[in-house]
Amino acid sequence: xxxxxxxxxxxSTPFGCVIVKKDAVVVSAxxxxxxxxxxxxxxEINALRRLHAQKKKTDLSGYVLYTTxxxxxxxxxxxxxxxxxxxxxxxxxxxxxxxLPQIDxxxxxxxxxxxxxxxxxxxxxxxxxxxxFEEFSISGK
Amino acid sequence: xxxxxxxxxxxSTPFGCVIVKKDAVVVSAxxxxxxxxxxxxxxEINALRRLHAQKKKTDLSGYVLYTTxxxxxxxxxxxxxxxxxxxxxxxxxxxxxxxLPQIDxxxxxxxxxxxxxxxxxxxxxxxxxxxxFEEFSISGK
Numbered sequence: 001x002x003x004x005x006x007x008x009x010x011x012s013t014p015f016g017c018v019i020v021k022k023d024a025v026v027v028s029a030x031x032x033x034x035x036x037x038x039x040x041x042x043x044e045i046n047a048l049r050r051l052h053a054q055k056k057k058t059d060l061s062g063y064v065l066y067t068t069x070x071x072x073x074x075x076x077x078x079x080x081x082x083x084x085x086x087x088x089x090x091x092x093x094x095x096x097x098x099x100l101p102q103i104d105x106x107x108x109x110x111x112x113x114x115x116x117x118x119x120x121x122x123x124x125x126x127x128x129x130x131x132x133f134e135e136f137s138i139s140g141k
Numbered sequence: 142x143x144x145x146x147x148x149x150x151x152x153s154t155p156f157g158c159v160i161v162k163k164d165a166v167v168v169s170a171x172x173x174x175x176x177x178x179x180x181x182x183x184x185e186i187n188a189l190r191r192l193h194a195q196k197k198k199t200d201l202s203g204y205v206l207y208t209t210x211x212x213x214x215x216x217x218x219x220x221x222x223x224x225x226x227x228x229x230x231x232x233x234x235x236x237x238x239x240x241l242p243q244i245d246x247x248x249x250x251x252x253x254x255x256x257x258x259x260x261x262x263x264x265x266x267x268x269x270x271x272x273x274f275e276e277f278s279i280s281g282k
Contacts, residue, residue: 052179
C-alpha cells in the first residue's frame with residue numbers, strides 16, 4: 001500500500017494503485033483522467049490495462065491489487081472481469097465522497113451481485129490514504 | 142441503433158456501440174476484449190475513449206450513446222463520468238445473462254446511486270439485438 005500511496009503522489013489526485021504477485025509489485029499507476037482527458041483512466045483501470053499489455057492475456061487471477069481508495073463500480077467491475085484474486089484498499093467510497101462525487105455502490109456489493117468473485121480487504125493504511133484526500137482538497141486541484 | 146448492430150457484427154461478440162450528436166454518428170466501436178486481451182475493451186468504453194481522444198476533453202455532455210446491450214456497471218459508470226446525456230440500449234442485462242455472465246446491476250440503478258445523471262431509454266430494436274446474442278450463442282464463440 002505504501003507503493004500505491006507513492007503512486008498517488010506522482011499524479012494530481014488521491015488515487016494510486018499497484019498490482020502485486022508473490023509480494024513483488026508488477027505494475028503501478030495513478031489516475032490520469034485530466035492528463036489523458038479520458039474518464040476511464042482511473043488508477044485501477046490504468047494498472048489493469050498495463051498488466052494486460054505486459055502479459056498479453058485477460059486472465060489476471062493470482063494477482064493482488066492495492067489501491068488507495070475503494071474501487072468505484074467501473075474499476076470494481078473491471079477487476080472482477082480480469083479475475084484479480086484480492087483487492088486491498090485504503091479509504092472507503094463513503095469517506096471519499098466527502099471530497100469528490102462518487103457513485104455510491106461499495107465494492108463488496110458489486111462482488112455480491114457478480115458471478116465472478118474477489119476477496120476485498122478494506123482499510124489498509126487508511127489514515128495515510130485519507131491524508132491524500134485532505135491534501136488534494138486543500139490544494140484545490 | 143442499426144449502426145450499433147452493424148458494429149457488433151464487425152466483432153466477434155453481440156456488443157456494438159455508436160455515439161451520436163445531432164443525428165450524426167461521431168464514433169463507433171465494438172467489443173475488442175479478446176482481440177486486445179484487455180477486459181476493459183467493452184464496446185462502450187472503446188467508443189468513449191475514441192471520442193475523448195478525438196475531442197481531447199473529458200466532458201461529453203450533449204452526446205447520445207446507442208448500444209446493443211444495456212451497459213454493464215463498468216461502462217455505465219464511465220458513461221456517467223463522461224457526462225453522456227442519453228443512453229439508448231437494445232437487449233437488457235437480464236436478457237444478456239442468459240448468454241454470458243453479467244454483473245447484475247441494471248443501468249438505472251447505477252444512475253440512481255450517482256450524483257451524475259443520464260437519461261436511459263431501453264429496448265430499442267431489442268429483437269434484432271437479441272438475435273446478435275442468439276447468433277453468438279450458436280457460433281460457440
